[in-house]
Amino acid sequence: MDIKTTCLGVLMLGAASGYEIRKSFEEGPFSHFAEGGFGSIYPALTKMTQEGLVTCTAHQQEKRPAKKVYQITDAGWTHLETAMRDKIPGEDKIKSDLLFMLFFADWQSPERIARVIDARIAFYQQKLDEMADCGTQFDTISGRSLVLGYGIAVFQASLDYLVANREAFIEVAGQAQPPLLHAAE
Amino acid sequence: MDIKTTCLGVLMLGAASGYEIRKSFEEGPFSHFAEGGFGSIYPALTKMTQEGLVTCTAHQQEKRPAKKVYQITDAGWTHLETAMRDKIPGEDKIKSDLLFMLFFADWQSPERIARVIDARIAFYQQKLDEMADCGTQFDTISGRSLVLGYGIAVFQASLDYLVANREAFIEVAGQAQPPLLHAAE
DNA sequence: GTCCGCATGTAAGTAGTTACATGATTCA
DNA sequence: TGAATCATGTAACTACTTACATGCGGAC
Numbered sequence: 433m434d435i436k437t438t439c440l441g442v443l444m445l446g447a448a449s450g451y452e453i454r455k456s457f458e459e460g461p462f463s464h465f466a467e468g469g470f471g472s473i474y475p476a477l478t479k480m481t482q483e484g485l486v487t488c489t490a491h492q493q494e495k496r497p498a499k500k501v502y503q504i505t506d507a508g509w510t511h512l513e514t515a516m517r518d519k520i521p522g523e524d525k526i527k528s529d530l531l532f533m534l535f536f537a538d539w540q541s542p543e544r545i546a547r548v549i550d551a552r553i554a555f556y557q558q559k560l561d562e563m564a565d566c567g568t569q570f571d572t573i574s575g576r577s578l579v580l581g582y583g584i585a586v587f588q589a590s591l592d593y594l595v596a597n598r599e600a601f602i603e604v605a606g607q608a609q610p611p612l613l614h615a616a617e
Numbered sequence: 618m619d620i621k622t623t624c625l626g627v628l629m630l631g632a633a634s635g636y637e638i639r640k641s642f643e644e645g646p647f648s649h650f651a652e653g654g655f656g657s658i659y660p661a662l663t664k665m666t667q668e669g670l671v672t673c674t675a676h677q678q679e680k681r682p683a684k685k686v687y688q689i690t691d692a693g694w695t696h697l698e699t700a701m702r703d704k705i706p707g708e709d710k711i712k713s714d715l716l717f718m719l720f721f722a723d724w725q726s727p728e729r730i731a732r733v734i735d736a737r738i739a740f741y742q743q744k745l746d747e748m749a750d751c752g753t754q755f756d757t758i759s760g761r762s763l764v765l766g767y768g769i770a771v772f773q774a775s776l777d778y779l780v781a782n783r784e785a786f787i788e789v790a791g792q793a794q795p796p797l798l799h800a801a802e
Numbered sequence: 803g804t805c806c807g808c809a810t811g812t813a814a815g816t817a818g819t820t821a822c823a824t825g826a827t828t829c830a
Numbered sequence: 831t832g833a834a835t836c837a838t839g840t841a842a843c844t845a846c847t848t849a850c851a852t853g854c855g856g857a858c
Contacts, residue, residue: 470809497809497854520736531764532650536701576723593766593770
């Protein structure tokens with residue numbers, strides 16, 4: 433989904449400012465399947481206001497820039513609905529720098545491999561804690577709560593695999609030194 | 618990793634043509650953490666040849682365009698090594714259209730939700746079969762085999778979750794009709 | 803007194819995608 | 831006969847990232 437559709441998705445859950453939309457890409461329930469920085473969000477909101485997909489209300493604040501709160505319109509909902517209808521979601525293409533590095537574990541130092549794995553383990557543990565908290569907010573089952581569960585399941589599997597294979601990764605590290613590369617030539 | 622580094626990674630496993638590199642993004646062991654189309658691969662290879670990161674050998678073929686086989690150089694290996702050294706891999710940001718759609722399951726028809734879930738279940742099953750085959754090619758443990766195992770673990774977890782929650786997703790579908798949106802305003 | 807959070811935006815750049823262009827072979 | 835695979839590449843476009851620009855308030 434492009435940045436416009438993604439913003440509309442956030443606005444479906446309630447009116448929000450550009451700043452708040454970005455926060456929900458960073459922390460909230462959208463954080464594990466959507467992304468976008470200020471540089472894409474603000475222009476998208478401006479354009480969608482012109483196109484009538486959202487309305488914008490300025491809330492004056494003292495000693496702060498006016499907060500522009502955006503709300504999705506009927507046309508916006510139609511746009512979102514159409515985007516989802518026309519989409520047959522393909523594979524989630526993951527561009528993973530971690531997996532790329534681990535793939536070449538044999539050519540790298542055990543220290544570096546340990547460092548990147550430990551960092552990721554810590555990340556997943558922290559993220560899973562956050563998600564568990566987030567889950568307590570749902571009293572009924574909904575698409576939102578089920579998607580959160582999906583995220584938890586995948587993160588847990590990733591964490592488990594890394595914990596279980598940490599030593600194995602470190603053991604293969606350094607097995608192939610650059611010269612091996614030449615031997616293969 | 619950018620397209621250049623990713624191509625160098627493929628070439629670390631052996632000389633290949635642009636066409637073959639792309640295939641390994643689509644099918645091979647790189648397919649679940651790297652991507653790139655012809656439009657990015659060919660220019661990248663041309664540029665890297667100029668920069669000395671790869672060498673290019675034309676293999677004449679009858680009745681086909683000459684196959685250009687690229688091979689990584691020492692400078693190429695250094696480039697790859699540096700890219701990995703300088704990188705502290707952050708979170709694997711997933712832009713998932715499936716999760717986006719499922720998040721809004723309540724607003725969509727049960728039929729559509731069933732269709733996208735079933736398509737993804739079939740995809741994971743097929744992919745897991747392929748990956749299991751791929752795994753038989755490894756006789757020793759290496760970064761490559763461990764990363765394959767990682768991919769299998771994550772895909773399996775995704776598949777399991779979808780299978781376990783297929784009915785739940787379908788049950789919430791259609792619970793919120795667009796009017797609810799207005800009620801929230 | 804410095805950094806983080808709130809709050810908005812623009813401008814320049816890059817990287818990647820999509821579509822086009824060409825053409826033989828092979829399989830159903 | 832039509833589609834898929836092999837095989838290369840370019841041109842136009844889009845979409846996003848990064849850096850810049852501004853500035854107050856509050857916490858440490």
